[in-house]
Amino acid sequence: MDLLKWVKVMDQKMTSLRVEPNLCAHLISPKSTCHSCVDHCPTKSISFSKKQIEIDNHCLACGLCSTVCPTNALAFNRPSLVQVLSYLVHQCEQNEQVYLHCEKMPVSDKNVITVSVPCLGMIPREAWVSILNKCQNLTIYHTGSGCTFCEITTGETIWKKELDAGEKIAGSSMKIMSDITCSAKPKSFDTDRRAFLSSFFNEIKATNKLAFKELLGGSEVLSYQEKRQENTLSKVKRELDEVSLHLYEKMTNESALPYMNKRALFLAQLKEIEILQKQKDIRLPTITDDCNFCGACSILCPTDALKMDRENNQVSITLNPAKCVDCSLCEDICFTKSISLQHMQNKTLLKQEQQLLVKGSN
Structure with missing residues (x-):
């Protein structure tokens, strides 16, 4: 690992909050109705600039913003x-x-x-x-x-x-x-x-995990502009990054993707408790037939839960249920109001991919 990456790792651990603006629904689109972090911050220390989530010096490091943020654009580090x-x-x-x-x-x-x-x-x-x-x-x-x-x-x-x-x-x-x-x-x-020794070694362990993730690569969340500009080389890089993230998760037993921190905990319980699978505690997007396949939902989705493909004279939109964190952005930005979030059985999250809509292309 080079010095620049190590400095980045240490900077992440020195701050109580880790900020990932590319996951913030409010920054991705002005049509987003999400501003939970601002609404619930006890000291009103959170604000938005054009491309960043700003945290001022009055922050109490209480961690409430990470609780109410659906995408974990704000994640609490100390302790995680x-x-x-x-x-x-x-x-x-x-x-x-x-x-x-x-x-x-x-x-x-x-x-x-x-x-x-x-x-x-x-x-x-x-x-x-x-x-x-x-x-x-x-x-x-x-x-x-x-x-x-x-x-x-x-x-x-x-x-x-x-x-x-x-x-x-x-x-x-x-x-x-x-x-x-x-x-x-x-x-x-x-x-x-x-307690002191436990805290000390936990910090070392957490820092080493961050360093390991930086060394493997694939730790950056792409902005929607970067997703739109993907070429063949960048797609290959993303595939390699996915392999790196999978390796990180296997080695550390933690989710490498910020937006999966809370979802991963629920998935673990879902796999263990059968009765939990039948309950309807989640909401997932559904798409009606009047969708015009503009692709905005798949491009702007901060967690890449929605994907649109054009192949063999067909255009389709598919959903990775586990990645959908109910941020409501797809519902907020849909011009034709063809997307709505509906309560579904929890076991739906265990499906690898769900096809929402398919049409023959012109």
Whole structure:
């Protein structure tokens, strides 16, 4: 790896938020109705320029924007969602009782096993589904006063909304307690030291993963302008990038594509729990026969979920269900209003490709 790439990796890890403007529906098209990050930021620190998502110095690094962003154009790094979930599952496997709490509500009893996050609102519904299925001995610690005096003013609304959605999907409830009974049995290890070492090695591990992805290539998200200008050479490069990303995911057990971070968690649970497959917790695009095949939906789709092909006197639009994250951009920009998002069974996400519309070309 050259020095420039290493500097890029370190810069990504030094910032709490990783910004990927090419995934932002609002920047891709002014017709997009998505501005969730701006609406839910407690300090109004997020704004849009012509080609970038701007974060000012008032950012609290609460992670709420990454929760509400459907495409993960904003992703929280410190800690990442995968790190939080992995650590939670590990703690629940190793201990009889674990408490999850916000950093603003510390637990004074050192004999209690706890996991803290910047804000409970940084945990999206997809992660709650995993937590509810894997961490039956986990309890949320939340004081009676709640988040009334917290500077993260929108945090309580978001975490309760996301938890409620996760509970409905998983079909179970999370225990919430406002008081913790002090443990009579002291721990036989230094929790502060272990927490420090765990955090230190997690940072090294996360940095190495970023470095590995940069070394393999394929870590950049293309803008829709770059997609339109593709030639034979760029198509070959994209195919090689896909191989690199697949290798990265196999080696690190994490999604290499930002927009798949939350979706990958849900897919993992979907493959394990059969009853979950029959539920209708997702929305996917459908296309009516009055579509004029202008191609705007496939060109502007930030996650490449939609694809239009012209071959053998036929034109077709196909959908990769797993990549569709319900950002609504295709529905917003369709001039003929031929696309609409409809609730479908979750098992549809497990299909490799779904043909939405085919017509003979003129």
